[in-house]
Amino acid sequence: MSVDVHLAFPPLARIGDPLERVSTPALILDLDAFDANVGAMAAMAKKAGVALRPHAKAHKSSAISQRQLEAGAVGICCQKLTEVYPFVRAGIRNVHISNEFVGADKVAMAIELARHITLSICVDHVQQVRDIGAAADAAGVTIAVLPEVDIGQGRCGVASEEQLAALADAIAAHPGLRFGGLQAYHGGIQHVAEWDQRRVAAARSADKAAAYVRFLEARGLPCPVVTGGGTGTVEFDAASGVFTELQPGSYIFLDGHYGSSEWLGGFRPRHGLFIASTVMSTAKPGMAVCDVGLKGVAVDSGLPRVHGAAAADLRYTAANDEHGILHLVDAQQPDRLGERLLLIPGHCDPTCNLHDQFVCVRDGVVEALWAIDARGLSQ
Amino acid sequence: MSVDVHLAFPPLARIGDPLERVSTPALILDLDAFDANVGAMAAMAKKAGVALRPHAKAHKSSAISQRQLEAGAVGICCQKLTEVYPFVRAGIRNVHISNEFVGADKVAMAIELARHITLSICVDHVQQVRDIGAAADAAGVTIAVLPEVDIGQGRCGVASEEQLAALADAIAAHPGLRFGGLQAYHGGIQHVAEWDQRRVAAARSADKAAAYVRFLEARGLPCPVVTGGGTGTVEFDAASGVFTELQPGSYIFLDGHYGSSEWLGGFRPRHGLFIASTVMSTAKPGMAVCDVGLKGVAVDSGLPRVHGAAAADLRYTAANDEHGILHLVDAQQPDRLGERLLLIPGHCDPTCNLHDQFVCVRDGVVEALWAIDARGLSQ
CATH class of the missing domain: 2.40.37.20 (D-serine dehydratase-like domain)
Known part of the structure; x- marks a missing residue:
């Protein structure tokens, strides 16, 4: 033997x-449904005049991201640092990390990635800004930093103008960092089953994001990007006049949880x-x-x-x-x-x-x- | 860029x-705890005079299986066909698949594995026996087949002497198959929190297994192996006089679910x-x-x-x-x-x-x- x-x-x-x-x-993966979902979302974003940056955490596959980019997406979102690498290896050069990170290992990865691609990141604590800022200054790279604002989720993101101002000031103190706008996502309302209730919840969240945008504008800091939105609220977010960029992920699949929701808009x-x-x-x-x-x-x-x-x-x-x-x-x-x-x-x-x-x-x-x-x- | x-x-x-x-x-993995758990289980089985065949589905790592074999295990359990391959690649040559499988692709893998290692499998339907039997006969390999008997779980496994007899007869009809004994596992009682209640439940399940063993013996078919048992009941199963082989998996880790159970025996x-x-x-x-x-x-x-x-x-x-x-x-x-x-x-x-x-x-x-x-x- x-x-x-x-x-x-x-x-x-x-x-x-x-x-x-x-x-x-x-x-x-049913390719007919996938193609239809990719195309419908791209058309919806284009019609609304907002950028589409699909979230790769849903599928974790560079083959899928490439098809979303071919359909008009401006880049992708990732949730973690290591998650970014396969997409970069596949030739994708524009990644937003829609989540906070802490630690010397994570900062080192962000700097390494920023040498090769257009990278933006999220923060909700001045210590995060100081850590990544010191590293970016030393490395001579530029990273776009988007403070995350809490628009109702109650998870990450600042919940006051004072916290947001402190982040903006901290970003401005580092030549290696550039204020990139705001990250604003409310995961909890994505699965509100009824269409009209979801619309109301999305509007309430968008209003909170808009208030932070106005606050910064009044301080002389315009927001080039307001990025957020998920599959459940994407059509409302696109029409809100607040979001400049959408981050849906699950829309390519429609899982069981989303499948039990009501879809009454143009994107089904x-x-x-x-x-x-x-x-x-x-x-x-x-x-x-x-x-x-x-x-x-x-x-x-x-x-x-x-x-x-x-x-x-x-x-x-x-x-x-x-x-x-x-x-x-x-x-x-x-x-x-x-x-x-x-x-x-x-x-x-x-x-x-x-x-x-x-x-x-x-x-x-x-x-x-x-x-x-x-x-x-x-x- | x-x-x-x-x-x-x-x-x-x-x-x-x-x-x-x-x-x-x-x-x-805390190696001190891991070493202690591996050693304690091996000692317990040795003292009870039963074979130890740890389940690899818990860890899915050939490095861990190798250490369990070094400590005296007779082989390993896997749950799926593809799962077996990394262990074979790592040099492990004795694998029991403690689960049913159906389909030409699965049968082909079993035959391929049986060419290289000592393989035993489980069945609970005569069609499974016919499919694997025809393939084993044609390939000239020998596979040990253990009918699974339901000892209380209510999931897989036959629940009557008639079903068991039909499986034994079907196995006997194929020169490429060998009756290997019985698979008998009750997952549902592994997490009974109280020690004495777990003891009672384990005894009830062992009694059911023993009845099937006696039934086959009365038909002239001795069971060379009665394999089963999990981390929660292993000490009772070892002392039952029914089980000849134990299949615990989680014992190397003690996860939170098992950690909330009472452990009053020699193995803690x-x-x-x-x-x-x-x-x-x-x-x-x-x-x-x-x-x-x-x-x-x-x-x-x-x-x-x-x-x-x-x-x-x-x-x-x-x-x-x-x-x-x-x-x-x-x-x-x-x-x-x-x-x-x-x-x-x-x-x-x-x-x-x-x-x-x-x-x-x-x-x-x-x-x-x-x-x-x-x-x-x-x-």
Whole structure:
């Protein structure tokens, strides 16, 4: 008995394969829906006269960012420093980090990135400005700094004009830093289900951002950029007259959480992200067990939903590590062993972060495999 | 402005670095606790005269399996076919797949693996036996097949003597298959918090397994192996006289979920797994935001707990994608920006599956980096 160190498992899928032959679990991207979502968002932003800077944290794939840039995006957002690198390697040169960071290792990465690309970052504490400012001054690079203002989320971002003024003054003290405008995002209202309630919530948040813009203008500091907005509020943010730039991420997929929201505007995303699964145990009457559990789908925003015709008689009711428990509506049905299912994940961002590839399918045939090249890069 | 395609971020940690210099988020393995847990479990199994076959799904790292084998384990368990390959590449030659699988791709992997290593698998449906049996017969390999019996979990596994007999007969019909014994695992009772209640539950499950063993013996089919048991019940399973082999996985780590259980026996695991985190925003009074959210820690079994002295005044209260929300017990405390925290994950298995490396620390110094080489391999 010998061990061949080159022993390798077959690819998840091959170009030209039918969807039914893709090994499961697999993250499936429906290219027709994806193309439609990318195009509709780009058209909506263009029509509104605002810049589109899609968030890469949703998909973590440079192949997807490249298609968004080809459709007219001005750059991308990342959430973490290490996350930026695969996108830079793929040739993307304009990145906004829409999140705070602290630590010498993070500052060093920001400086290194700023030597190669157009980088903007967020701050909500003067110590962050001092740290990155000292490093930028010493390195002779220029970094655009956007203070984050809290417009209702109650998480990061300053919550007073005094805090904002202190950040602006601190930025001005460093030749290596440039005031880039404001970061303003309210994640909590993105999933307000009713369209009109979401509109009201978005307007309230935009008003808060506008007040900070006016405050700075009155101090003689115009905001070249006000960036924010997510998939749920993007259409309101685009029309607000406050935001100059939009950061939606999930719109390319429409996960289960967003799918349960009301969409009454011009932008109506389609479900494009699925997890292919196989029923691998039917030993119990009234239930089936599939091969997608906690390691194949994130459940923080609800369990996945069965897609298509199978949804009529199968409900995904519990996720174990590597098992998905499905209840049969009619226990007398024929044996489902080996049946293939498509699941709609509750939350796309952490689901994509579990997988290494998008299996891209059009008309039931595998057209491409796109690497999730920033998967796991959270530093 | 040029883009260097070789641009790369620095390593997560360097050997010899103090823990405080590890980039965050990072998965930290306390080697003293790990060594103690590995040694204690091996000693417990040896004393009880049962084989130890630790489950690799908990850690997904061949470096860890190698240390468990050095401590006396007879082999390892995996949960999926692709998961097996990194362990084989690392030289491990005895793997039990403690889970059912269906599909031509999966059968082909099992046959390929059986050419190189000692492989055993689980079934709970005669169609699975026929598919793998036909392939094994054709390939001229031998695979040990262990029917899974349901001992209370109500998930996979047969629930009647008739089903079990049908599986045994189906196995006997294939020269490429060998009846290997029984797989018997009840995941649901592993986290019964009270020691005595857990003992009672384990005994009830072991009784169910024993009844299936007697049934087969009465049919003239002795069970060479009865394999099962998890970290929570392992000491009872070892002493049951029913199980010949134990499959604990989480014992090397003691995650938060297991940490909240009562441990009154000879085996008392220690917390060994942490996530290093940094406070990166303190813009709001009474709270702090750290850099570990849903992409750094699994929350299916509860939010992470703050470890050590900081636990006295910080509570982790919510996980967003890349943010962890911490509430300060005393809002008047000094600014915590940049403070480093260790978090105990609620559930180790899906948490390890988010990371690429264990940063192995002893006495506060990085001693090794171990690849999580089976991370994401769920097919």
